[in-house]
Amino acid sequence: MADLSTLARPYAKAAFDYANENGVVNEWENFLFIASRVVNDKSFSTWLDNPAVSAEHKSAALVDLYDTQVAGSNDSAFKQLLDKNQGAQPSADTSYPKVSVALSNFVKQLSEQERLALLPEVYEHYRRHKAISLKQLDAYVTSAYPLTDAQRETIQTRLAASLNASVVIHESVDPSLLAGATIKVGDKIIDDSMRGKLQQLKTQLTA
The missing domain is CATH 3.40.30 (Glutaredoxin)
Incomplete structure (x- = not known):
């Protein structure tokens, strides 16, 4: 079986190509960063492996978490984590847009194909595509x-x-x-x- 990095590459490329063409590179990167941290959480990864939870429910949970904890108006640990990752001082005034329909569909596709566990690798490959594109x-x-x-x-x-x-x-x-x-x-x-x-x-x- 191919390793996680190999499996993640086509998803990362597809995500970056779409985001780059539509001018939403940073928005997608922000979501992938937070989602990768959540997926790496032991309790959440156990929940993802639960066959009783539908693929739609799993993807919706990730999107809802981002929308409420990052795109919401209130300060949160996730928003502070994202600010820090960007090299900025954490601020409750920083605003991030909610997950778009296209990004939500991308997450849903990953979930339906039982690939949500690839999100940390997808994020790393996505960042490499961005770095190459922007030098x-x-x-x-x-x-x-x-x-x-x-x-x-x-x-x-x-x-x-x-x-x-x-x-x-x-x-x-x-x-x-x-x-x-x-x-x-x-x-x-x-x-x-x-x-x-x-x-x-x-x-x-x-x-």
């Missing part, structure tokens, strides 16, 4: 303290110039770095943290 790269920045707007803009501008690509920053905080930050883009890691510099110094002194 976009993800930069994972871990800093000792939360980045200021000025620091975020400086990092993004410099990376975009050096990599000749659009850069999306994903932020996290690790106080153990002491100061500075580490930046990971693909397989490359830039360590400009105080902890990293101290480790380098220690290596040089003991060499």
Whole structure:
């Protein structure tokens, strides 16, 4: 049997091709991100495997969850998770559109073919299609303290110039770095943290 990644590829391509042609790439990506997180939840995955639950009910549950927890006006953990994934500061004022008919039908098709478990892989392949289309790269920045707007803009501008690509920053905080930050883009890691510099110094002194 083909692995999940192989099975997910045609669904991801079909999803991206449609979204790209209709100018809804970000909307579909946002839904796939949240849906992939939900499907990875152990309790939800067990529910998905229940043959007593209809395919229509399963797909509707995912769509309803997104519409109420993300597209709804109130703040929620899912909305904060989505904001963070986009490199933005979580805000209750951020608004996202509800799931479209086309996207709902796509989820329904996955459910009818018993492929909802592929959503995490579909999301990853979808992101790769988007990155290739936009020449976009993800930069994972871990800093000792939360980045200021000025620091975020400086990092993004410099990376975009050096990599000749659009850069999306994903932020996290690790106080153990002491100061500075580490930046990971693909397989490359830039360590400009105080902890990293101290480790380098220690290596040089003991060499």
